[in-house]
Amino acid sequence: MEWKVWVGDSNEPTHLPGLPQVSLQYQAGDSFYHLCGGSLIHPNWVMTAGHCISPEYSYRVVLGEYNLTEVEGPEQQILINPEDIVVHTCWDPSCLICGNDIALIKLSRPAVLNDKVQLACLPPSGELLANYHPCYITGWGMIYTGGPMPDVLQQALLPVVDYAHCSQPDWWGMAVREKMVCAGGDIKAGCNGDSGGPLSCPAADGRWYVHGVTSFVSILGCNTPQKPTVFTRVSAFIPWIGR
Numbered sequence: 604m605e606w607k608v609w610v611g612d613s614n615e616p617t618h619l620p621g622l623p624q625v626s627l628q629y630q631a632g633d634s635f636y637h638l639c640g641g642s643l644i645h646p647n648w649v650m651t652a653g654h655c656i657s658p659e660y661s662y663r664v665v666l667g668e669y670n671l672t673e674v675e676g677p678e679q680q681i682l683i684n685p686e687d688i689v690v691h692t693c694w695d696p697s698c699l700i701c702g703n704d705i706a707l708i709k710l711s712r713p714a715v716l717n718d719k720v721q722l723a724c725l726p727p728s729g730e731l732l733a734n735y736h737p738c739y740i741t742g743w744g745m746i747y748t749g750g751p752m753p754d755v756l757q758q759a760l761l762p763v764v765d766y767a768h769c770s771q772p773d774w775w776g777m778a779v780r781e782k783m784v785c786a787g788g789d790i791k792a793g794c795n796g797d798s799g800g801p802l803s804c805p806a807a808d809g810r811w812y813v814h815g816v817t818s819f820v821s822i823l824g825c826n827t828p829q830k831p832t833v834f835t836r837v838s839a840f841i842p843w844i845g846r
Contacts, residue, residue, distance in 0.1 A: 622721065622741065622803075623642045623643045623644070623721055623722055623723035623801060623803075623813065624640060624641075624642065624668070624741050624742070624756065624800060624801060625640065625641040625642065625643055625649055625664045625665060625666050625668070626640065626641075626664065626665040626668045626671065626743065627639040627640065627641045627649070627651055627655055627662060627664055627708075627799060628662065628663050628664070628665060629660040629661065629662055630660065630661040630662070630663070635663055637671055637743050637752075637796065638655060638660075638662075638796075639651055639652060639655035639796070639797075639798045639799035639800070640741070640742040640743070640744075640796075640797060640798065640799045640800020640801065640817065641655075641664060641708070641799050641800065641801075642723040642800070642801040642813050642816070643666060643714055643720065643721070643722055643723060644722060644723050644725060644813075644844070645722065646710075646713040646714045646716065646722070647709055647710050647713050647714075648707055648708065648709055648710065649664050649707070649708040649710065650705065650706070650707055650708075650723070650813075650816060650837075650844070651705075651706050651707075651708060651798075651799035651800075651816065652704050652705065652706065652798050652799035652816050652817065652818055652835065653690045653691055653694035653696075653703065653704045653705055653706045654694075654696065654699060654704055654798060654818070655706065655798055655799040656688055656690050656706050658685070661682075661683075661685070662682075662683040662688075662708070663680055663681060663682045663683055664680075664681050664683065664708065664710065665678055665679070665680050665681075666678065666679040666681070666714050666720045667679055667717075667719040667720045668756070669755065669756050670754050670755050670756075671743060671754050671755075672754045673754075677717070677719035677720065679714060679715060679720060681710045681711055681712060681714070682711050683708055683709075683710070683711065684709075684711055687708065687709035687710075687711070688706060688707075688708050688709075689706060689707045689708075689709070690705075690706040691703040691704075691705050691706065691840070691843065694706070699818070699819050700778045700779075700780070700819070701780075702780045702782050702783060702835070703782070703835075704816065704818045704819075704835045705816055705835045705837075705840055705843075706799075707844065723801060723803075723812075723813040724810050724811060724812045724813065725812065725813060725837055725838075725841060725844065726812045726813075726814055726837060726838045726841075727838065727841070728838055728841035728842060729838055729839070729841075730814075730838040731765070731766075731838070732763045732765070732784065732804060732814060733763065733765065734762075734763060734764065734765040734767075734768060735762045735763060736762065736763040736804060737760060737762055737763075737804070737805065738760075738761055738762065738763055738786050738802050738803060738804035738814065738815070739758050739759065739760055739761065739802070739803050739804075740758065740759050740761050740786070740787075740792075740793050740797060740800065740801075740802055740803075740817065740832065741756060741757065741758045741800055741801060741803065742756070742757060742793065742796060742797035742800040742817065743755075743756060743757065743796050743797070744757070744793060744794040744795055744796030744797030744798070744800075744825075745794040745795045745796055745825065746794070747794065747825060747826060748794065748824035748825045748826060750794075752795075752796055759787075759791040759792070760791065761786035761787035761791060761792070761793075761802065761831070761832060762786060762787070763784065763785070763786050763804075764785040764786060764787070764788055764831045765785075766779070766781055766783075766784075766785075768785075769785035769831060769833075773829060774788075774829050774830070774831075775830065775831075775833065778833075779833055781836075781839075782835070782836050782839040782840070783818065783833050783834060783835060783836055784802065784814060784815045784833075784834045784835075784836040785831040785832070785833055785834070786802055786815065786831055786832055786834065787831040787832045788828065788829055788830065788831035789826075789828060790826055791826070792820055792825045792826045792827075792831070792832045793817045793820055793825065793832040794820065794825035794826075795825070797817045797832075798817050798818070798819075799816060799817060800816075800817045801813040801815065801816070801817075802814050802815030802816075802817065802832075802834045813837055814834070814836065814837055814838065815834025815835060815836060815837060816834055816835040816837060817832065817834055818833050818834055818835050819832075819833050820832050820833070
């Protein structure tokens with residue numbers, strides 16, 4: 604299988620180097636269903652959003668996933684022990700905009716790394732990206748507000764909107780915090796089902812770094828102008844991740 608990531612409903616495939624995307628799935632009956640995205644940051648650890656985690660669910664992660672409805676060969680399905688999920692202690696499920704929307708999941712067995720299953724690069728602690736820095740969101744979320752959930756992994760270019768702009772009153776205002784990063788804000792955005800997945804950004808060293816964990820969009824809709832997708836800023840949590 605050739606590794607491709609589709610851009611929205613485009614017919615032009617592109618490639619995102621070093622893709623660490625995983626599918627976090629919950630169990631219902633005898634089956635598992637996609638719930639959120641995540642990033643493989645270590646052979647034993649996945650990073651996702653805190654709001655993706657609920658004590659009501661049993662989970663597994665699928666590495667090397669592309670088409671959710673087909674078994675294509677590279678997939679690695681790994682069950683998760685509930686006691687191996689670490690949600691940030693300051694995450695408040697009743698206050699999404701309060702931040703700290705991040706969680707780590709220890710895998711029950713190590714991931715086998717190959718050309719389809721790779722580790723995410725994490726940015727230096729405290730690093731901030733410039734306004735308009737090109738980044739990509741990836742996931743299996745809705746293609747548009749209220750739209751279908753795709754079977755095939757999607758990607759979209761979302762340029763960074765820096766804090767000075769994103770926190771302006773006619774943008775997100777006080778709803779966005781300094782430990783978040785905004786990206787997009789026009790016709791392309793994250794949507795339901797993309798939560799927890801990576802915001803991947805190229806750097807001068809030629810590598811891709813996961814700068815964001817998909818957190819929330821506007822209640823007005825996923826593609827609302829001047830309401831870019833909001834991510835947990837990974838560089839603000841490097842010390843916590845490294846513990």
